[in-house]
Amino acid sequence: MLQNFKAISLSYKKAPLDIRELIALDENSCRQFIQTLKSFIQASDILVLSTCNRTEVYYNSDVDYSTEIVKLLGITKGIDNISQYFDYFTILNEHNDAVQHLFEVSMGLESQVVGDMQITNQVKQSYQWAADNETAGPFLHRLMHTIFFTNKRVVQETAFRDGAASTSYAAIELIEELTADVVAEPKILVVGVGEIGADVCRHLKDKGYQHVTITNRTMAKAQTLADECGMAVLPFEDIVQGLKEADVIISSVARETPFFTKEMIQRLNVLTFKFFIDLSVPRSVEAEVEAVPGVLVYNIDTIQNKASAALQQRINSVPQVRAIIEESKEQFNDWSKEMMVSPTINKLKNALETIRQEEMARYMKKLGPKEAKLVDSITKSMMQKVIKLPVLQLKAACKRGEAETLIDLLNDLFDLEKQPADSH
Numbered sequence: 001m002l003q004n005f006k007a008i009s010l011s012y013k014k015a016p017l018d019i020r021e022l023i024a025l026d027e028n029s030c031r032q033f034i035q036t037l038k039s040f041i042q043a044s045d046i047l048v049l050s051t052c053n054r055t056e057v058y059y060n061s062d063v064d065y066s067t068e069i070v071k072l073l074g075i076t077k078g079i080d081n082i083s084q085y086f087d088y089f090t091i092l093n094e095h096n097d098a099v100q101h102l103f104e105v106s107m108g109l110e111s112q113v114v115g116d117m118q119i120t121n122q123v124k125q126s127y128q129w130a131a132d133n134e135t136a137g138p139f140l141h142r143l144m145h146t147i148f149f150t151n152k153r154v155v156q157e158t159a160f161r162d163g164a165a166s167t168s169y170a171a172i173e174l175i176e177e178l179t180a181d182v183v184a185e186p187k188i189l190v191v192g193v194g195e196i197g198a199d200v201c202r203h204l205k206d207k208g209y210q211h212v213t214i215t216n217r218t219m220a221k222a223q224t225l226a227d228e229c230g231m232a233v234l235p236f237e238d239i240v241q242g243l244k245e246a247d248v249i250i251s252s253v254a255r256e257t258p259f260f261t262k263e264m265i266q267r268l269n270v271l272t273f274k275f276f277i278d279l280s281v282p283r284s285v286e287a288e289v290e291a292v293p294g295v296l297v298y299n300i301d302t303i304q305n306k307a308s309a310a311l312q313q314r315i316n317s318v319p320q321v322r323a324i325i326e327e328s329k330e331q332f333n334d335w336s337k338e339m340m341v342s343p344t345i346n347k348l349k350n351a352l353e354t355i356r357q358e359e360m361a362r363y364m365k366k367l368g369p370k371e372a373k374l375v376d377s378i379t380k381s382m383m384q385k386v387i388k389l390p391v392l393q394l395k396a397a398c399k400r401g402e403a404e405t406l407i408d409l410l411n412d413l414f415d416l417e418k419q420p421a422d423s424h
Contacts, residue, residue: 003139003336005045007098008066008089011054012112015088017301021282023077023085025050026254030126033076034133040072041065045140046133049105049126051119052167052196052281052300053112058102060139066091099143099332103325106147107154108161112303115314116166118195120151142335150328157324160317168199170303171277172207175248178275178296182247187211189246191239191259193225196279197252205229213246215239244268250277253284262288270294277303337398344407345391351414352383 010023025033030048037046043061050056057069070089074082092098101110106123108115127144130136136144155161179186188209190201193216204212215234216222226233234242243249243265253259260276268274276297278285283299290297356379364372390410397406411417 003045003060003095003339004062005058005060005095005098005139005143006064006066007056007058007092007101008069009054009056009092009101010085010089011056011110012301013110014090015085017281017283017299019085019088020053020055022079023055023073023082024052024281025055025076027125027129029076031129031133033073034129034135036072036076037069038133038135041068044135044137045130045143046135047102047126047130047140049123051122052279054105054110056105058098058140060137064091064093066093099329100325102143103147103150103329107151107321107325109318109321111167112300113167113170114311114318115160117161118166118168118199121195123147138339139336143332146328146332150324153324153328154321158317158320159313160321162313166199167279167300167303168196169203171200171250171279172203174277174298174303175250175275176207179247182273185209185211186247187245188213188248188250189234189242190214190250190252192216192252192254192280192284193221194252194254197250198225200250200252200279201225201229201231205231213242215242240264240268243274247273248275248277250279251284252279254280255284256282258282258284258286260285260289262286262291265289265292265295279303334398338395341394341398341407344410345387345394348390348410348414349383349387352387356380356383 010020012020015023025048030050034046034048037043037048037057037059041059041061042063043059043065045058045060047058048056049058055073057073059065059069066089067083067086070082070086074080092101104110106120108117108119111119123144127136127140130140175186175188186209188204188211190197190204190212193201193214197214197216201212201214212229213232213234214222214226214229215236215238217236219233219235222233225231249260251260265274270292272294274295276285276289276295278297278299281300285297285299287297289295360376360379363375367375394406394410
C-alpha cells in the first residue's frame with residue numbers, strides 16, 4: 001500500500017512564545033519522546049523536531065494519532081492539561097501535505113527569518129535521533145536524503161541562502177538599532193554558547209564589535225569560541241560583574257525556567273540603560289525584568305524579519321526554491337510508488353522461479369552436468385523475458401496511480417498471496 005505520512009505541528013504561526021516554550025523539547029526530551037511514541041502508537045518512520053519556532057512530530061500510519069501524540073507530549077513535559085492547547089497545533093493528515101511541509105520546514109521556507117540556515121542542522125539532528133532510536137524506516141531514510149540533496153541544490157542554484165539573514169543575524173541588526181544613538185561601542189555579554197550563541201558571536205566578529213565577552217557554564221566551550229572569534233571569556237561564577245558592565249546582554253541559555261530574574265537585575269542598580277536580547281525557548285529572561293528602570297527586554301518573537309538586502313534576495317528566490325522542491329518531490333513520489341509494487345514484483349519473480357525449479361527438477365536426472373547447466377541458463381533467460389513486461393506495466397501503472405488494479409489481477413492470476421515478498 002501507499003505510505004500514509006502525517007504530521008502534527010505547533011509553530012510560531014499559531015502559537016505565541018509562552019505556549020511554544022511550554023511545549024519545547026530539548027535533546028534528552030526528544031529522544032525520550034521518540035521512545036514513548038514508539039511504545040504507544042502503531043506507527044513507523046517517526047521523526048520529532050523541536051526548535052525555538054516549532055515542535056513537530058512526523059509519522060507513518062493509517063491512523064490519525066494527533067490527539068494521542070499531544071497527550072503523550074503532555075506526559076513527556078509533565079503538563080496535566082495539555083489538551084487545552086490542542087487548537088494551537090496544525091494537523092496534516094494528508095500524505096502529500098505532510099511531505100510538502102517537511103520539505104518547506106527543512107529548506108527554511110517556514111522559518112520566522114526566511115531561509116534561516118540553522119534549521120538544516122536541526123532537521124539533520126532530528127533525523128539522527130530517529131535513526132538512533134530505530135524509528136527511521138526505508139521511507140524516512142529516502143525522504144530525508146532527498147531533502148538533504150534538495151537543500152544542496154538550493155544552496156548551489158539559488159541566492160536563497162546567500163547573506164546572513166538568520167535569527168542570530170537579526171539579533172545583531174537589533175543591537176545596531178538599539179545602540180546607534182546611545183553608545184558608539186557597546187559592551188556586549190553573550191551568555192550561552194549553543195548553536196545560536198555561537199552564531200551570534202561569529203556575526204558580532206564579522207560586524208567588527210570590539211567589546212564582546214562570552215560566558216558559559218562549561219568554560220572550555222566558551223574558551224574555544226572566544227579563541228575562534230578573538231573575544232574575552234568571563235567565568236560563569238562572575239556573571240553578575242559581567243552584567244553590571246555590559247550594555248547589551250544576549251542570552252541563549254537552555255533551561256526550563258528563566259535564569260535572569262527581576263530580583264537579580266534589580267540588584268545591578270542600572271543607572272542608564274541595559275538591553276536584554278533573549279534568544280532562548282523557553283525564555284531565559286523573566287518577563288518582569290522589563291519592570292526594572294532602564295532595562296529593556298526583547299524576546300525571540302520581537303526579532304522580526306529585517307528588510308535587509310540579504311533577506312529581500314532570499315524572498316525573491318522563493319519561487320526558484322519551490323520549483324526545486326517540486327522536482328525533488330516528483331522524483332521521491334515516483335520512488336514511493338515503485339516501493340508499493342516491489343513486493344508484488346518479488347512475489348511474481350518467486351512464483352515463476354518456483355515453476356522453473358519444479359520443472360527443472362523433473363528433467364535434471366536425465367541430463368548430464370553440461371546439459372543441465374545449459375538448460376538452467378536458458379530457462380532463467382526465459383523467465384527474465386517473461387517477467388519484463390509485467391514489471392514495466394506495473395511501474396507505468398504506478399506513475400498513473402493505477403497500480404492497485406494490476407496488483408490485484410497479478411495476485412489472482414499467480415496466487416501470489418502464498419508467495420514470500422522477499423527475493424530468493
